[in-house]
Every structure is written in structure tokens, then in C-alpha cells.
Amino acid sequence: MVVRVEKPEFNLRSKLNELDYKVLPYEKAPRGSIIQTVVNQKMSTTQKERAGAWAEFDTDMRIDFSPYLPTSQLLLEFFGTYNCKNSTHLQYAKFYDNTAGATVSEPPANGSRDRCHWVMRTSHFDNNDANVMHMMVLTPAVSTDLRQYTIYMRTEGVTIEFYSSDLSTAAGATTPCMFKIQEIRQ
Secondary structure, eight states, rough: OOOOOOOOOOOHHHHHHHHOOTOOGGGGGTTTTTTEEEEEEEEEEOOEOOOOOOSSSOOGOEEEEOOOOTOEEEEEEEEEEEOSSSSEEEEEEEEEETTTTTETOOOOOOOOOOOOOOEEEEOOTTOOEEEEEEEEEEEEOOSSEEEEEEEEEESSSOOOSSSSSSSSSSTBBBEEEEEEEEOOOO
């Protein structure tokens, strides 16, 4: 007995040409793929100072972010150099979700310790005490709703200077700050 199977004809080449290999749906990206990056970099000759209690570092550094997938992880990263003159005071920083009104992935409480993503004590060598702030944290996306992230800072009282130090042109510096958020498919 002979069985005959008939299928409708199609042109394989034309079907392959219909595929767009330049655009991969986010859901099809391999796990661990970065599916979105938003960067905010600011350069300025105007100095930005922070001192004292927790407060937003710079409203110009805010990032509005909408995740593509609710199951993604968000990697927040901040990098900036700053000047801290003649002080051994501690400086603190953390990522803050303005939309939720809360610290992002806040570390657990432990006594009266600050719950933050970065801390630094500088030396008091001289007025040219340049330092680096580099912090990162991973947080679940949870939803695709728009939210706004920013940087909060505090010090034990010393004033720290970003973007441009008020030192002489021979000893000072003008430097950028960068805030980056990457969405990583899980």
C-alpha cells in the first residue's frame, strides 16, 4: 500500500527573507542578554555640592525608565569623581526610586548603620583630595511601569564637589558623572 502525502507548496527562500534578523523580540533574547540600556551623562563647569543629610544629588541626573519585561533584572550603576577638601568625614550614596519613594534594593537593617550602596572616608591631606564614587546594585523589574531613578547622597557634614572643583586651574579638574541602567533578561 502506498500512502501519498501532499503539502501546499511554499518558497523557503521567500520565507527566510521575511525574517528580520536585526530585530529580535525581547522575549526571544537569551537569558543574560542586555535588552535595554539608558545612560545619563552630565558634564558641567558649574560645581554641584552635597553636604549633610540625605538629599537628591542632582535632578539633572534622573533617569525615567520603563522595563520591557517584568521578569528582567535592572542593573543600576553610577560613576563620578568628586573633590573632598581636608576632611575625614564619611560620605554615603544610594540609588533612589522617586516613583516608589524608596531606596532601590535597600540593604538590610543592622543597628544604626546607614543603609546605602556606597560609602567612603577620605583622607585630609589637602584641598586637592580627589576621589571616585562608583556604585552598582541589581533590582528586579517586577513590572513594565514607568519609574524614575535618581541618586541620593549624604555626608557627615563635609561639603563634596562634583563636576568642577573650585581649586585653581593648575590643581583642579572638571569631570563628568554617569548614571546607567541596563535591563537584563532572566
